[in-house]
Amino acid sequence: MRPNLLLTGPPRIGKTTLVLRVLDSLPSESACGFFTRELQRDGRRVGFAVETLAGESAVLAHVDLRSPYRVGRYRVDLPAFESTALPAIDLARASVPIVVIDEIGKMECFSARFGELVIAALESDRAVLATIALRGDCFIESLKVRRDVTLLHVTQHNRDELVGWVVDWVQEVLVGA
Numbered sequence: 001m002r003p004n005l006l007l008t009g010p011p012r013i014g015k016t017t018l019v020l021r022v023l024d025s026l027p028s029e030s031a032c033g034f035f036t037r038e039l040q041r042d043g044r045r046v047g048f049a050v051e052t053l054a055g056e057s058a059v060l061a062h063v064d065l066r067s068p069y070r071v072g073r074y075r076v077d078l079p080a081f082e083s084t085a086l087p088a089i090d091l092a093r094a095s096v097p098i099v100v101i102d103e104i105g106k107m108e109c110f111s112a113r114f115g116e117l118v119i120a121a122l123e124s125d126r127a128v129l130a131t132i133a134l135r136g137d138c139f140i141e142s143l144k145v146r147r148d149v150t151l152l153h154v155t156q157h158n159r160d161e162l163v164g165w166v167v168d169w170v171q172e173v174l175v176g177a
Helices: 015-024 078-089 112-122 138-144 159-176
Strands: 004-009 031-041 044-052 057-062 074-076 098-104 127-133 149-153
Touching (some): 004 015, 015 031, 015 098, 015 127, 015 159, 078 112, 098 112, 098 159, 112 127, 112 138, 127 159, 149 159
Parallel strands (some): 004 149, 098 127
Antiparallel strands (some): 031 044, 044 057, 057 074
């Protein structure tokens, strides 16, 4: 089995939910990293937050932000993302067997340092569990075809059964750690 696992699929298919369900089965000291979640107002998505596994959070993107970094109607707060998420995946700061990165997408890839840390994590002796955009630029596409990566497509039909598969993958990683 390859040491790194990337989950891809269309937006809102349940990739983050799958990762969070897997994290619920792990001892907290076995992983570092971050996940993203939607921000809503009056039942409508207005942005995204980034939350570290250590409990820190920041607004990643929002419709009301002023920023030169934009994806669709969302403006990205690059400094907030970098100061919150990047320390959570910097291997020099953590000695855990699993690095969680949710997500490798257009918003996150505005940060060159983020790209460097993703590559460093993939090439490290740690296992990476990440979600990745279904479509993306050359960087995103290059990650999907790496020899050290298993790429799983999350669909509405397989997302629940993939939880068990990913939990098994994580258990194998922890046994080997």
